[in-house]
Amino acid sequence: MRDLLAAYPPLVRSATQLAVTYRGRTILGVITGFFPLLTMAVWLTVVAEAGPPAGWTTGDFLSYYAAATLLWNLSGDQVVWQWDADMRSGDLSVRLLRPVHPFHQYATSNLGHRLVSLTMLVPVLVIAALLVPGLDYPTNPVRLAATALALALAYAVGLTMASTFALIGFWSTQTTNAWMLWWGLGSFTSGWVAPLALMPDWVRTAAAILPFRTTMGFPVELLMGRLDVRQTLFGFAVGLGWLAVFALLYRIIWRRGIRRYQAVAG
């Protein structure tokens, strides 16, 4: 465990250097992730024409989607594609020879890239929050600290969930498609398709116990000050519960899957 913790900083650092070296790619990744802004733009038209839906004003939508963009750039699901590519090409064999478990190799690589994206995005968001009227977060130190924790939890749950899914690759070549199905279904309960407050009741009930809200809706709602203490604690409990579930599932599936792995090349 201590070896592992010691390995994290240099691995993450080398990933950040990679992301900075290929900064054009990283910047494009951030810029092309504007889907939340499209949905937001339509909501703003709805507000202008039909009045605030469920009491959500223009300012609420701006604050929601600005934060949602941040969460989108914090998602760890790229690891699914990396695992898939490495299992096909046999590069996973090389990774197996290294002293750190492949999970952590992919995790550190992803974390490094995310940190660079965030470094580019956070200043933009802060400036937007200062300049755009209506885009506003009712911050206080406790809430900011809780949001920071929720962001870390969002990343951890997203990453372990994606990594667990990536292990399907030991049995099938359809991992990425399976992941997209799972992610697509989940996006209705994560707050990605629309803020959960605007979804039908049954979707909201499902969202409260499914893992997806932890990865997006929960931190955003927390930052916007829409959750009371009880709701906040419940959100953290659900997120931590799923983190434990996926960590356990990952270990079980890994043990079974790695026995089937037949490297083609490396």
Add this chain to the structure above:
Amino acid sequence: MTRWMRHVRILGICWRAAVASEVEYRLNFVSNVVLSMFWMLWAVAGASVYFRYTGAVSGWTNAEVLVVIGLFFTLNGLRQMLLQPNLERMTDYVRLGTLDFLLIKPFDAQLLVSLRHLNVNTLLDPVLGLALTITGVVLAGRGTSVTALASFAWMLACAVLLMYALTVSMMALAVRLVAAEELGRVTFAFLELSRFPVDLYRNPAQTILTVVPIAFLTTYPAAALLGRLNPYMLLLAPAAALSAVILATLAWRRSLRSYTGASA
């Protein structure tokens, strides 16, 4: 004319080879069809959330928005089938020097590089997209006419040309930047802007998207099909599409002049 026939025949041979090599992987095809249908249902369900709170956004009802979403999937299907498999090969063409060989073939280099490969897995996507569009028209319940269908076909052809021009300009950029994967993402991002009718955005976004010409991709073809297109657009669309193709071709030729070849 014979020159054109020859081009068509040779592309036909290329595509037959692409089909032959990919029917080996039937599971991929099935899995892709399932996923495409899923993304369409996803988009339909997602768009319906707006209409829980309003009957129409900027004059577009839910059914009419489905017409546009269907066209978005049609164009994206065509992009993934015809354009993307060629664009994504550009990095290797330049890096490995394969482009040298393609350039010396006795065939129009731009056509060969931009249309040689075909992704059979997405063959059904444009069909599924059109099916959604038709569903939208039926649900909108105002019927259609021969004029509407003809102007729709005309506008859709212009939209496809625009997509082609966009991809060729990305290929021209790829010769210099050697980053086809990212440029592919940019192409999709452009197309993604056409997921909803541009009228659903407020100004200045709406005006920008009309000028850029995102509106010509899905909004105007859909308006044509729904019989409410400004007839003036029937002339403007081909002008926009043709000038885009000419500009892209010029950009492609220009970037070839700066290409020096990595091997031979």
